[in-house]
Amino acid sequence: MTRIDTKFAELAKAERTAFVSFIMAGDPSPQMSADVLRGLPAAGVDIIEIGMPFTDPMADGPAIQLAGQRALEAGMTLDKTLAMVREFRTGDNTTPIVLMGYYNPIFSKGVDLFLAEASEAGADGLIIVDLPPEEDSELCLPAQEAGLNFIRLATPTTDDKRLPKVLQNTSGFVYYVSITGITGSAEASAASVGPEIARIQAQTDLPVCVGFGIKTPEAAAEMAKVADGVVVGSAIVERMARGDSAEQVLAFVAELAAGAHG
Amino acid sequence: MTSHAPNSYSAGPDAQGRFGQFGGRFVSETLMPLILDLEAEYEKAKTDPTFWAQMDDLWKHYVxxxxxxxxxxxxxxxxxxxxxxxxxxxxxxxxAHKINNVLGQILLARRMGKKRIIAETGAGQHGVATATVCARFGLECIVFMGATDVERQKPNVFRMNLLGAKVIPVTSGRGTLKDAMNEALRDWVTNVDDTFYCIGTVAGPHPYPAMVRDFQxxxxxxxxxxxxxxxxxxxxxxxxxxxxxxxxxxxxxxxxxxxxxxxxxxxxxxxxxxxxxxxxxxxxxxxxxxxxxxxxxxxxxxxxxxxxxxxxxxxxxxxxxxxxxxxxxxxxxxxxxxxxxxxxxxxxxxxxxxxxxxxxxxxxxxxxxxxxxxxxxxxxxxxxxxxxxxxxxxxxxxxxxxxxxx
Missing domain, CATH: 3.40.50.1100 (Rossmann fold)
Incomplete structure (x- = not known):
């Protein structure tokens, strides 16, 4: 059981939808992102996704691309991201943390070393955008052995024939990408996403969270009706970009969380 | 195509698209079904004499x-x-040599019923070749080019425009070829139904490296x-x-x-x-x-x-x-x-x-x-x-x- 599994068990008992928020490690500065990170659980965040900045985020829209650039310019590295998780864990030992990003910085560090340090730092799961099931031996299987969840993306192009392959080595939860496109783009409607979530739920016992393009508390509330969890990233990152203080960002996160929790 | 003997230097890639440890399919889930489709279509075309007859005819009379x-x-x-x-x-x-490959990919796109072609370009040679072949076959063509490269390769940008292509300057990152490729991948993830990504070199997810090599x-x-x-x-x-x-x-x-x-x-x-x-x-x-x-x-x-x-x-x-x-x-x-x-x-x-x-x-x-x-x-x-x-x-x-x- 990871903290993710424990959290979903608690939420299921309370009949609550999970609210999952994304911030980029080191954006706009290591200090500011650490301040926001520390405040997320009190703002109502059930699961925290922390972006590991990368120069070439090919699945991300402008908001998260720029967040990564700001973080890299501020000197963020993979090791500093892990240090940020370690620091967070000194004050919070229950809120699950999922590290999200691209494979190259992990491959560059060395898979075994990364997994050992990520576990030790207190991360619970990984979402690595450019590792489909076809490349499971690279990181997915070693991660599961190291006790980390490997959370897979399912998308509108994942048809019924392919879905079992996508679900096979997934753990923690399934992240349903509500649109064909990049992060922070057009919003999908709960009406169109609902049947897709149901299609996935029919083939797995894992919780299904939905993300990409959810920007407001209202949209979060709508999506919460059809999914086990709602993910918001770009909308929060945009608040960081425009220079909001940590308090202002956390107030917005609290509105989103209230929306998702109903 | 000739069949390759085992232990040959030309037998790769394997079924996972690997040449030794290199190659593979490191793409987002949204693109996986698309590149699997492309691989299946290319495997069919590779052994179809009518495909190669068409290529030979265009290579001879057009190129x-x-x-x-x-x-x-x-x-x-x-x-x-x-x-x-x-x-x-x-x-x-x-x-340039770029058109050898573009012809092959565009003929594949036609077999797959794709009407919208996207490409990345650095110097503009692959962009010009793609715009050319798209004009020849009446297909919509969108070329992603780093904003820095657009500035330093203006004649090729104008050429692409003359050929009816739309050139999109890419400002993300530092505005060069790698950023153009990121942006093309982002477009492809967004327009999965009608779009074919025509890659200009022997890189990208399997089957592109092998396919582009075969055409070249x-x-x-x-x-x-x-x-x-x-x-x-x-x-x-x-x-x-x-x-x-x-x-x-x-x-x-x-x-x-x-x-x-x-x-x-x-x-x-x-x-x-x-x-x-x-x-x-x-x-x-x-x-x-x-x-x-x-x-x-x-x-x-x-x-x-x-x-x-x-x-x-x-x-x-x-x-x-x-x-x-x-x-x-x-x-x-x-x-x-x-x-x-x-x-x-x-x-x-x-x-x-x-x-x-x-x-x-x-x-x-x-x-x-x-x-x-x-x-x-x-x-x-x-x-x-x-x-x-x-x-x-x-x-x-x-x-x-x-x-x-x-």
Whole structure:
């Protein structure tokens, strides 16, 4: 059981939808992102996704691309991201943390070393955008052995024939990408996403969270009706970009969380 | 297509799209079903004689193939060593080897019923070739080009516009080829139903590296026939420049199993291959990593962040290289060297006045190495260099480098 599994068990008992928020490690500065990170659980965040900045985020829209650039310019590295998780864990030992990003910085560090340090730092799961099931031996299987969840993306192009392959080595939860496109783009409607979530739920016992393009508390509330969890990233990152203080960002996160929790 | 013997250098990639540890399919889930479709369609086309008949017809009548294998008499005299032949792929329609591959991919797109074609381009040669073939077949064409490159390659941008293509300047990252490729992938993820991504080099997720190589292999196949006709034997060495590496792969591939043929790839050494990292020599100055769908040698920092690289030639200015080259490097079948901006400029000028051929800056790198190598070889040594593009597009860059105002 990871903290993710424990959290979903608690939420299921309370009949609550999970609210999952994304911030980029080191954006706009290591200090500011650490301040926001520390405040997320009190703002109502059930699961925290922390972006590991990368120069070439090919699945991300402008908001998260720029967040990564700001973080890299501020000197963020993979090791500093892990240090940020370690620091967070000194004050919070229950809120699950999922590290999200691209494979190259992990491959560059060395898979075994990364997994050992990520576990030790207190991360619970990984979402690595450019590792489909076809490349499971690279990181997915070693991660599961190291006790980390490997959370897979399912998308509108994942048809019924392919879905079992996508679900096979997934753990923690399934992240349903509500649109064909990049992060922070057009919003999908709960009406169109609902049947897709149901299609996935029919083939797995894992919780299904939905993300990409959810920007407001209202949209979060709508999506919460059809999914086990709602993910918001770009909308929060945009608040960081425009220079909001940590308090202002956390107030917005609290509105989103209230929306998702109903 | 010929069938490959086991243990052959030309048997790759395997079913997972790997050449040794290199290659693979490192893409987001949204794209996986698309590249699996493409692979299935390509496998069908590969063994379909009507597909190749169509390719041969277009290669002959539209592109102007076969391109000549030219004995460069005056360069040979100048070097005073090996007998130097130039494979004249710069005489192709659109002025470079790029169109060999574009034709294949566009015919595939038509078989798959795709109506919207996207491409990335650096110097603009692949963009121009894609715009050309799309015009020929009445397809919508969108070319992603780094904003920096749009600025330094204006004539090619105008050419693409004349051909009816839409050029989208990419401002993300630093606005060069790698950012253009990121943006093309983002477009593809967004427009999955009607769009075909026409990649310009032997990189990207499987099946692109193998597919682009197969389409470009026409270069090496022709060289084999032409040199047998001229000299009655195979060449002793082959030389080609490498950015992503498609012209080189096209020349090299049919010769990989001819172990007596020495094969040399020339990367862009920029200001010199050292720890300033002001070059684009992924093999001589990089290490393995994962980018744009494949594992290959990359220019990267200690944290695994991708570096920009530098070359005077926009077409070689890419921080990666095709995965098959990475494999050929590691097993030692192909030698990889580099030539600097300065050396390429010198070779460019020498070629103009010695052979009456204005080469592109890309093959000028290959020629710079030939200039070093040929004098050390005996006069019965047959050396074939791929003249993969013409230099009309580069005259402004060269003028600037020489301090001339035109």
């Amino acid at each position: 102007g193939r076969p391109s000549p294998l030219y004995f460069a008499e005056r360069l040979t005299e100048k070097f005073g060593g090996a007998k130097v032949y130039l494979k004249r792929d710069e005489l192709n329609h659109t002025g 292999s026409i270069i090496g196949k022709e060289v084999k026939e032409q040199i047998m006709e001229r000299e009655g034997r195979l060449p002793d060495s082959l030389v080609a420049c490498i950015g992503g590496g498609s012209n080189a792969m096209g020349l090299f591939f049919p010769f990989l199993d001819d172990e007596d043929v020495r094969i040399i790839g020339v990367e862009a050494g920029g200001h010199g291959v050292d720890d300033r990292m002001e070059h684009a020599a992924s093999l001589t100055g990089g290490r393995p990593g994962v980018l744009h769908g494949n594992r290959t040698y990359l220019l990267q920092d200690d944290d695994g962040q991708i570096l920009e690289g530098h070359s005077i030639s926009a077409g070689l200015d890419y921080p990666g290289i095709g995965p098959e080259h990475s494999w050929l490097n590691d097993i030692g079948r192909v030698e990889y060297v580099s030539a600097t901006d300065r050396e390429a400029l010198d070779a460019f000028q020498m070629c103009c006045v010695t052979e009456g051929i204005i080469p592109a800056l890309e093959p000028s790198h290959a020629l710079a190495h030939v200039a070093k190598l040929a004098p050390t070889l005996p006069s019965d040594h047959l050396l074939v260099m791929n003249m993969c593009g013409r230099g009309d597009k580069d005259i402004f860059t060269v003028a600037e480098a020489l301090g001339e105002n035109i």
